[in-house]
Amino acid sequence: MGVYHLMGLGLSPGVVTGPLSYLAYRYQRWNDDDRKFFSRSGEIKQREKGEKVGDIQAIVLFTTTEVIKGTVPCQTYIENQLMRTAKTPEQPRKPMREVLPHLIRKEWSKIRGEKSKERPEGSLFWVEVDRRDICEAYKRVVQVVAALAGVGGQGKEMWINLTGGNNVTNFALQLASTLSGDVSRLYYVQAEQDMEKCTRFTTERNYWIDLPAMPLALSNLNLTVLNLLETAPMAENNLYSRMKSQYWSLVEEISPTQFREISLAPMWKQGLLEYENELYFKGSQWELIQSYEQLLRQAKKNVEEKQLSLEKLAQEADWIVRERLSLSTS
The missing domain is CATH 3.40.50.10770 (Hypothetical protein VC1899 like domain (Restriction endonuclease-like))
Known part of the structure; x- marks a missing residue:
């Protein structure tokens, strides 16, 4: 080849x-x-x-x-x-x-x-x-x-x-x-x-x-978070609960604190997520990437x-x- x-x-x-x-x-x-x-x-x-x-x-x-x-x-x-x-x-x-x-x-x-x-x-x-x-x-x-x-x-x-x-x-x-x-x-x-x-x-x-x-390699965990936020913003505890109930295998060994540290915080720094009034929603960078x-x-x-x-x-x-x-x- x-x-x-x-x-x-x-x-x-x-x-x-x-x-x-x-x-x-x-x-x-x-x-x-x-x-x-x-x-x-x-x-x-x-x-x-x-x-x-x-x-x-x-x-x-x-x-x-x-x-x-x-x-x-x-x-x-x-x-x-x-x-x-x-x-x-x-x-x-x-x-x-x-x-x-x-x-x-x-x-x-x-x-x-x-x-x-x-x-x-x-x-x-x-x-x-x-x-x-x-x-x-x-x-x-x-x-x-x-x-x-x-x-x-x-x-x-x-x-x-x-x-x-x-x-x-x-x-x-x-x-x-x-x-x-x-x-x-x-x-x-x-x-x-x-x-x-x-x-x-x-x-x-x-x-x-x-x-x-x-x-640009987004983990399955981070992609799932972004997909959950497609319909509406969510509080951190609600996001974690949804992950536990619907995508248990992704957070099986991850505590709420670890979820924030390894997923939410890094995505917020990259502009993939935004945070306001204790709610997470899709960030401008993700919306920009998503169109492409x-x-x-x-x-x-x-x-x-x-x-x-x-x-x-x-x-x-x-x-x-x-x-x-x-x-x-x-």
């Missing part, structure tokens, strides 16, 4: 091709540090056999209608040699869908598994998002994440690149990672000064930055009911374009 890379894309080809060149370089080199870098990828059986893991299965680009249709060309770029400062002239501005597949293919062909003949082509997905609307961008992102997470017993392995695109797109990607808990890796790449136009990374040092992919969580839940339900893979979603939705790239080096 390969990795699905999800990325925001603006007008710079290098934000996509740069990290691909870095991954391909480390995949080909495969020293001890590289094996450790890719160690959480793939299946257990692959690692036990000593096979390379971390190859790219698909790339998903979240970008604007203008970029997809080519009405706004990409920035000028320099097709430099790996880990070398560019000496060639800048390439002219052209439609991104004309430039990027050509550049991607060169790097992708080097990181597609030892049995490369079994994967002669790769899928490049162009996902249209509104770079000015966080909610709408998030809706699109979670539908893609849900489709990938819902495939097979364990779902697909997802890495998210937070380098390209704008703040709206990257916030949507990061929020989807936080709420879903289905993303294996968040990363950011940083080019040297004046090297942003290069299509391949120019130095290994400080280029790849792993970011913490920390899911509901969108994620709806996306997962849609995937489950329709048995949607990302490929099937692309056939159904008019905001995803799937492009097949030949990875043959011959």
Whole structure:
């Protein structure tokens, strides 16, 4: 099983091709540090056999209608040699869908598994998002994440690149990672000064930055408290009594004092609960989170009911374009 890379894309080809060149370089080199870098990828059986893991299965680009249709060309770029400062002239501005597949293919062909003949082509997905609307961008992102997470017993392995695109797109990607808990890796790449136009990374040092992919993990106890407060505020003793009578297993070994200390007090500090006139009620932070969580839940339900893979979603939705790239080096 390969990795699905999800990325925001603006007008710079290098934000996509740069990290691909870095991954391909480390995949080909495969020293001890590289094996450790890719160690959480793939299946257990692959690692036990000593096979390379971390190859790219698909790339998903979240970008604007203008970029997809080519009405706004990409920035000028320099097709430099790996880990070398560019000496060639800048390439002219052209439609991104004309430039990027050509550049991607060169790097992708080097990181597609030892049995490369079994994967002669790769899928490049162009996902249209509104770079000015966080909610709408998030809706699109979670539908893609849900489709990938819902495939097979364990779902697909997802890495998210937070380098390209704008703040709206990257916030949507990061929020989807936080709420879903289905993303294996968040990363950011940083080019040297004046090297942003290069299509391949120019130095290994400080280029790849792993970011913490920390899911928002609310315990069953805390989620139950929030659900009980959906209809009306409650006093602490009433909350505890309801928990005892309806959700006994969650508070079986918890005293009223412990219930306050390990559940109510921490949630109040986080803004998930508010307290007034000796009553607890839902906090503003939970109401904010809940709206995004509901969108994620709806996306997962849609995937489950329709048995949607990302490929099937692309056939159904008019905001995803799937492009097949030949990875043959011959």
